[in-house]
Amino acid sequence: xxxxxxxxxxxxxxxxxxxxxxxxxxxxxxxxxxxxxxxxxxxxxxxxxxxxxxxxxxxxxxxxxxxxxxxxxxxxxxxxxxxxxxxxxxxxxxxxxxxxxxxxxxxxxxxxxxxxxxxxxxxxxxxxxxxxxxxxxxxxxxxxxxxxxxxxxxxxxxxxxxxxxxxxxxxxxxxxxxxxxxxxxxxxxxxxxxxxxxxxxxxxxxxxxxxxxxxxxxxxxxxxxxxxxxxxxxxxxxxxxxxxxxxxxxxxx
Numbered sequence: 001x002x003x004x005x006x007x008x009x010x011x012x013x014x015x016x017x018x019x020x021x022x023x024x025x026x027x028x029x030x031x032x033x034x035x036x037x038x039x040x041x042x043x044x045x046x047x048x049x050x051x052x053x054x055x056x057x058x059x060x061x062x063x064x065x066x067x068x069x070x071x072x073x074x075x076x077x078x079x080x081x082x083x084x085x086x087x088x089x090x091x092x093x094x095x096x097x098x099x100x101x102x103x104x105x106x107x108x109x110x111x112x113x114x115x116x117x118x119x120x121x122x123x124x125x126x127x128x129x130x131x132x133x134x135x136x137x138x139x140x141x142x143x144x145x146x147x148x149x150x151x152x153x154x155x156x157x158x159x160x161x162x163x164x165x166x167x168x169x170x171x172x173x174x175x176x177x178x179x180x181x182x183x184x185x186x187x188x189x190x191x192x193x194x195x196x197x198x199x200x201x202x203x204x205x206x207x208x209x210x211x212x213x214x215x216x217x218x219x220x221x222x223x224x225x226x227x228x229x230x231x232x233x234x235x236x237x238x239x240x241x242x243x244x245x246x247x248x249x250x251x252x253x
Contacts, residue, residue: 114206
C-alpha cells in the first residue's frame with residue numbers, strides 16, 4: 001500500500017486532502033484511481049496512520065475518506081541526529097536517503113575546516129536544503145516511516161558544542177581513535193525500554209581537524225572508533241546508524 005504525508009490542516013471531517021506534488025504522483029505516475037486504498041501519515045503526529053480510500057481526484061487535489069486509524073509502529077525509541085561534515089557531489093544525498101531508511105531522525109550538514117564543499121548562506125543553501133528534504137521525504141515514503149526526517153540548515157562546530165547538553169550522548173567518529181570503540185559508549189547509556197536522543201558528528205572526506213576535535217571533547221562529546229579500517233564519509237554515516245539502532249532500538253539485544 002502506497003504511503004503519503006500530509007499536514008494536520010489537511011485532515012478534517014473524516015477526510016484527508018492531498019495537495020501539491022503528490023497529486024501528480026498519484027494521478028499520472030502511480031495511476032491510482034477512485035476506490036483504491038492508500039496509507040497517510042500526519043507529519044505533525046507520528047503516533048497515528050490512516051488507512052484511506054480515494055474518493056475524488058482532480059488536477060489540484062486528491063480527497064480521501066478515512067477508513068481506519070492505526071497506531072504508528074515504524075519509528076524508533078532512538079532519536080538519532082547525524083551532524084554530517086559537508087561531503088562532495090551526491091554523497092550527502094546518499095547519506096540522507098539511506099539514513100532515512102535506517103531510522104535517522106534529523107540530518108544536520110556541518111561546515112568544517114576540511115570541508116571541500118562550501119555552500120554560501122541564502123539562496124544556494126535554501127536550494128540545497130529543499131532538495132535534501134525532498135530526498136528524505138521520498139525515502140520516508142518508500143521505507144514506510146511515520147515521519148519525514150528533518151534536514152536542518154548548515155551548522156558550525158561552535159553551534160554543535162552549544163547543543164551537546166541537549167543529547168544523552170554525542171559521539172565523534174574519528175579515524176585516529178584506537179581504543180574507545182563505539183559499543184563501549186553505547187553500553188554506558190544502555191537501559192532496557194528507554195528512549196534515547198543521540199547525535200553523531202562525522203567529518204567530510206578530509207576528516208575532522210584536531211582543533212575541532214578538541215573543542216567538541218571539551219564540550220562533552222565522546223571520541224569513538226568504528227574499527228581498524230578507514231571508511232568513506234558516506235559509509236561512516238550508514239555504519240554508525242546501523243550500529244546504534246542494533247544496540248539500542250527497542251531495548252537492544
